[in-house]
Amino acid sequence: xxIFVQQLINGITLGSIYGLIAIGYTMVYGIIGMINxxxxxxxxxxxFLALIAFLxxxxxxxxxxxxALFLVLLIAMALTSLYxxxxxxxxxxxxxxxFRLAPLISAIxxxxxxxxxxxxxxxxxxxxxxxxxxxxxxxxxxxxxIVRLSNVQILVVVTTxxxxxxxxxxxxxxxxxxxxxACEQDLKxxxxxxxxxxxxxxxxxxxxxxxxxxxGIMTLLYYGxxxxxxxxxxxxxxxxxxxxxGIGSLPGAMLGGxxxxxxxTFWSAYFSSEYKDVAAFSILIIVLIFLxxxxxxxxxxxxx
Amino acid sequence: MSKLRISSLALGLSLALAGTAxxxxxxxxxxxxxxxxxxxxxxxLKDGAELAVADLNAKGGVLGKKIKLEIGDDACDxxxxxxxxxxxxxxKVPFVAGHFCSSSSIPASDAYLExxxxxxxxxxxxxxxTERKMWNTFRVCGRDDQQGGVAGAYLAKNxxxxxxxxxxxxxxxxxxxxxxxxxxxxKTGAKEKMYEAYTQGDKDFxxxxxxxxxxNIDVVYIGGYHTEAGLILRQMRAQGMKAQLISGDALVTNExxxxxxxxxxxxxxxxxxxxxxxxxxxxxxxxxxxKNIDPEGYTLYSYAAVQIWAQAVTKAKTTDPKKVAETVRxxxxxxxxxxxxxxxxxxxxxxxxxFYIWKKDGTYSEL
Numbered sequence: 060x061x062i063f064v065q066q067l068i069n070g071i072t073l074g075s076i077y078g079l080i081a082i083g084y085t086m087v088y089g090i091i092g093m094i095n096x097x098x099x100x101x102x103x104x105x106x107f108l109a110l111i112a113f114l115x116x117x118x119x120x121x122x123x124x125x126x127a128l129f130l131v132l133l134i135a136m137a138l139t140s141l142y143x144x145x146x147x148x149x150x151x152x153x154x155x156x157x158f159r160l161a162p163l164i165s166a167i168x169x170x171x172x173x174x175x176x177x178x179x180x181x182x183x184x185x186x187x188x189x190x191x192x193x194x195x196x197x198x199x200x201x202x203x204x205i206v207r208l209s210n211v212q213i214l215v216v217v218t219t220x221x222x223x224x225x226x227x228x229x230x231x232x233x234x235x236x237x238x239x240x241a242c243e244q245d246l247k248x249x250x251x252x253x254x255x256x257x258x259x260x261x262x263x264x265x266x267x268x269x270x271x272x273x274x275g276i277m278t279l280l281y282y283g284x285x286x287x288x289x290x291x292x293x294x295x296x297x298x299x300x301x302x303x304x305g306i307g308s309l310p311g312a313m314l315g316g317x318x319x320x321x322x323x324t325f326w327s328a329y330f331s332s333e334y335k336d337v338a339a340f341s342i343l344i345i346v347l348i349f350l351x352x353x354x355x356x357x358x359x360x361x362x363x
Numbered sequence: 364m365s366k367l368r369i370s371s372l373a374l375g376l377s378l379a380l381a382g383t384a385x386x387x388x389x390x391x392x393x394x395x396x397x398x399x400x401x402x403x404x405x406x407x408l409k410d411g412a413e414l415a416v417a418d419l420n421a422k423g424g425v426l427g428k429k430i431k432l433e434i435g436d437d438a439c440d441x442x443x444x445x446x447x448x449x450x451x452x453x454x455k456v457p458f459v460a461g462h463f464c465s466s467s468s469i470p471a472s473d474a475y476l477e478x479x480x481x482x483x484x485x486x487x488x489x490x491x492x493t494e495r496k497m498w499n500t501f502r503v504c505g506r507d508d509q510q511g512g513v514a515g516a517y518l519a520k521n522x523x524x525x526x527x528x529x530x531x532x533x534x535x536x537x538x539x540x541x542x543x544x545x546x547x548x549x550k551t552g553a554k555e556k557m558y559e560a561y562t563q564g565d566k567d568f569x570x571x572x573x574x575x576x577x578x579n580i581d582v583v584y585i586g587g588y589h590t591e592a593g594l595i596l597r598q599m600r601a602q603g604m605k606a607q608l609i610s611g612d613a614l615v616t617n618e619x620x621x622x623x624x625x626x627x628x629x630x631x632x633x634x635x636x637x638x639x640x641x642x643x644x645x646x647x648x649x650x651x652x653x654k655n656i657d658p659e660g661y662t663l664y665s666y667a668a669v670q671i672w673a674q675a676v677t678k679a680k681t682t683d684p685k686k687v688a689e690t691v692r693x694x695x696x697x698x699x700x701x702x703x704x705x706x707x708x709x710x711x712x713x714x715x716x717x718f719y720i721w722k723k724d725g726t727y728s729e730l
Binding site for chain 1: 397398399400402403533559560561562564565566567568569570571573574576577590593594597601602603618621622624
């Protein structure tokens with residue numbers, strides 16, 4: 060039981076990070092039907108920007124952790140959004156009316172560009188950050204096993220939940236959200252009734268990048284080590300999460316992220332950590348056989 | 364996607380390798396992971412070879428010719444290692460000091476064999492490297508059956524009735540070392556409580572750590588590299604697990620400490636006796652210090668690899684790889700690591716692994 064609780068904590072934390080990245084994949088797919096393969100690398104860029112912001116803040120004497128954290132969150136989200144916007148503007152918008160594979164290929168190109176850019180600009184070595192948030196709570200302490208919930212884990216999960224709430228509100232209640240939903244249903248029709256489609260798509264990328272930046276900061280705080288390559292693995296996992304949850308569905312992305320995190324964790328815990336990726340992808344395949352659109356995905360309706 | 368990346372890298376490399384060396388120079392190669400997560404070790408290999416070549420050229424080179432150094436990057440990726448090796452063969456280098464990861468050195472050695480290139484690895488410890496009856500493979504470091512033997516004996520002696528976990532990263536080096544350690548441990552009658560593998564490049568080991576915590580593990584032996592070992596340690600401590608961590612020679616880089624921070628104190632690892640402390644290395648160490656480089660880990664091994672080749676070339680009066688290889692096997696060589704000689708397989712005779720401990724100030728020293 061104690062071990063189960065501990066693994067549950069581990070899995071939810073990992074899943075939250077996957078979920079935050081997965082939202083970026085699912086939103087872009089929902090609106091323009093394209094898989095933004097550069098999104099994982101935008102997440103990596105976000106983590107690097109956060110690290111640079113941390114170091115800059117320390118250099119100018121901001122050492123109070125909550126204040127520094129808040130500032131880093133703002134700086135990294137703003138700058139990463141700029142990256143997200145630029146990627147869309149440079150690599151996807153010129154290809155919007157091109158054949159279907161063109162933006163996909165330019166996405167792969169963009170992914171390589173971002174990765175090599177960071178590798179050259181920041182070096183290939185791993186970049187560590189000393190643990191900023193230490194301590195935690197002991198939830199259960201019997202003689203057999205001590206269940207620990209660390210402050211970083213609380214931060215990761217609470218931030219994710221808060222962002223999800225804000226984000227759902229934006230989609231459901233604001234003008235921007237309405238525009239996004241309109242674009243998701245029918246791009247051409249939306250533009251005919253006065254929705255600025257280009258602006259909406261740009262903002263979708265911006266929001267996706269901002270959430271990826273938060274995931275980057277959480278990775279940096281939780282694991283303490285980043286390198287230019289983290290975007291690839293995280294991107295693949297988050298993309299899987301988006302597909303598992305039903306690509307195009309926002310709650311699906313979050314659910315998918317949590318599921319992938321929990322599957323990996325519990326597989327490692329009760330079977331062998333050697334095959335945890337095999338387990339996660341096998342479950343993806345099984346789910347897709349029975350629910351081809353993912354758990355919460357809506358079946359594609361042919362428009363007449 | 365990764366294929367694309369590799370081919371683009373290979374393309375870049377082929378451009379870099381094109382148009383080298385004039386006819387009167389001898390070009391040799393050094394290959395290691397200059398990018399990727401083990402880049403700090405690649406830098407060690409590069410630093411060592413660069414200084415060795417500079418020092419040799421200051422004394423007039425070999426056979427009256429200047430030496431040029433061609434640097435290759437394999438990123439510790441077997442496919443890329445093979446591609447770099449083919450490039451080196453294409454550039455007709457007679458000798459390569461490298462690679463770092465055993466999983467790179469072994470596939471590269473096949474390309475070198477076909478292309479008639481002598482390969483001396485400063486750092487690859489997997490026994491397989493020299494066990495395949497190839498004329499062109501040598502190493503300056505020890506072997507994992509020796510290293511694992513030392514680690515296994517230590518575990519058996521100090522943790523006989525404790526719960527031992529052995530982890531590895533599924534790589535040629537990591538699994539090889541973990542298996543040798545397990546073998547040595549089991550030979551004494553002791554048995555590990557847990558034997559698990561993790562994935563290279565992973566960041567999250569919390570599930571594995573919780574599992575070890577539940578099994579009351581007292582000591583964790585890792586066959587793997589410093590990035591994952593550092594993260595496993597960090598996550599162990601974050602979960603309040605106080606077990607001792609022991610690992611091998613892939614932790615001898617200051618980067619391990621930058622990952623773990625103060626929590627790295629007390630971690631044990633096996634490595635050859637500190638080369639920086641050898642009297643033969645004193646002058647070279649000072650040169651490195653003047654360049655603001657700490658010649659840690661395999662830096663001096665890489666220097667020695669180039670030295671051995673140069674001395675053998677001088678003795679054989681040719682750079683012909685096969686003749687140089689015969690000469691290396693037969694002779695005794697004065698290196699920064701002290702006098703070295705080779706057995707038939709291409710392993711150095713007389714190797715001793717010792718234990719190192721990471722101290723509270725972020726340095727390591729012999730236990």
